[in-house]
Amino acid sequence: MRNVDLHCHSTVSDGLLSPTAVVDLAARGGVDMLALTDHDDVAGLAEAGVAATARGIRLIPGVEISVTWDRLTIHVVGLRIDPQHPALLAGLAAIRAGRRLRAERMAEDLARAGIPGALAGARAFASSDEMIGRTHFARFLVQQGRARNVAAVFRRYLVRGKPGYVAHAWVSLDDALGWIHAAGGVAVLAHPGRYKVGSEGMRRLLLDFRALGGKAVEVVTGNHTREQVSRFAGLAEAYGFACSRGSDYHGPGESFTLPGQLPPLPAGCVPVWQAFA
Ligand code: AMP
Ligand code: MN
Ligand code: MN
Numbered sequence: 482m483r484n485v486d487l488h489c490h491s492t493v494s495d496g497l498l499s500p501t502a503v504v505d506l507a508a509r510g511g512v513d514m515l516a517l518t519d520h521d522d523v524a525g526l527a528e529a530g531v532a533a534t535a536r537g538i539r540l541i542p543g544v545e546i547s548v549t550w551d552r553l554t555i556h557v558v559g560l561r562i563d564p565q566h567p568a569l570l571a572g573l574a575a576i577r578a579g580r581r582l583r584a585e586r587m588a589e590d591l592a593r594a595g596i597p598g599a600l601a602g603a604r605a606f607a608s609s610d611e612m613i614g615r616t617h618f619a620r621f622l623v624q625q626g627r628a629r630n631v632a633a634v635f636r637r638y639l640v641r642g643k644p645g646y647v648a649h650a651w652v653s654l655d656d657a658l659g660w661i662h663a664a665g666g667v668a669v670l671a672h673p674g675r676y677k678v679g680s681e682g683m684r685r686l687l688l689d690f691r692a693l694g695g696k697a698v699e700v701v702t703g704n705h706t707r708e709q710v711s712r713f714a715g716l717a718e719a720y721g722f723a724c725s726r727g728s729d730y731h732g733p734g735e736s737f738t739l740p741g742q743l744p745p746l747p748a749g750c751v752p753v754w755q756a757f758a
């Protein structure tokens with residue numbers, strides 16, 4: 482029985498561990514196939530590949546792309562991509578440039594809410610100025626004593642209707658899947674249970690995703706309840722998608738499901754990694 486984890490983060494985006502440390506943790510947890518899927522960046526893959534070879538585990542090069550679909554933010558994981566493909570690299574660079582401006586606007590919004598210095602504060606938690614996201618702001622707000630932990634920050638700040646939330650146009654689903662496919666990869670709809678759409682909206686999202694060549698849905702993820710796992714396993718079967726499994730691990734103290742510790746895919750799911758054998 483394989484232990485596959487196809488979604489996790491390193492310090493290249495908003496994880497707390499280096500790519501090497503993520504691979505080590507996964508290997509110790511018994512993972513034999515791992516995808517590192519940092520947000521909008523592939524800069525950790527070379528290091529992760531070296532660590533995976535040393536540990537005797539298979540590294541699938543991945544990325545998690547931020548997309549705006551029907552005014553909603555959704556995440557698409559690209560797996561088995563060529564991390565050097567020019568179209569993919571250019572697309573990801575454009576997203577990161579947008580993050581820079583968004584971070585400035587988030588900091589301005591927090592300043593108006595009486596929290597100064599958030600841009601410099603968040604930057605101190607990020608590994609590059611370009612890869613600043615809400616998690617880095619959340620860590621700064623915890624440091625400032627504004628909330629007990631990152632999860633509590635997200636209830637009070639950084640989400641729609643709260644201080645620090647800035648509406649942002651990411652890239653289209655069309656572009657994201659185009660870059661993933663150009664780079665030879667497979668597109669997976671990440672943690673669908675997180676999207677606030679009704680059943681009709683989910684139907685449209687799955688149809689659009691399929692029409693653009695999307696191949697799989699993340700069924701088992703640290704973000705899903707048991708009910709959501711069953712629901713998305715059923716939807717995957719109904720729409721002809723393969724299924725993925727990924728912890729979405731970000732680091733100690735923030736993610737409580739370690740790489741490789743999730744339940745297996747439900748019976749009847751076609752594993753997306755079958756194609757990677
Ligand atoms: P961004 O791409 O900058 O909008 O940040 C998105 C990231 O914020 C996600 O990948 C998670 O790491 C984190 N995040 C979003 N919502 C929550 C939440 N409710 N609790 C903890 N972390 C969250
Ligand atoms: Mn994240
Ligand atoms: Mn995500």
Ligand code: MN
Binds near residue numbers: 545729
């Ligand atoms: Mn993720």
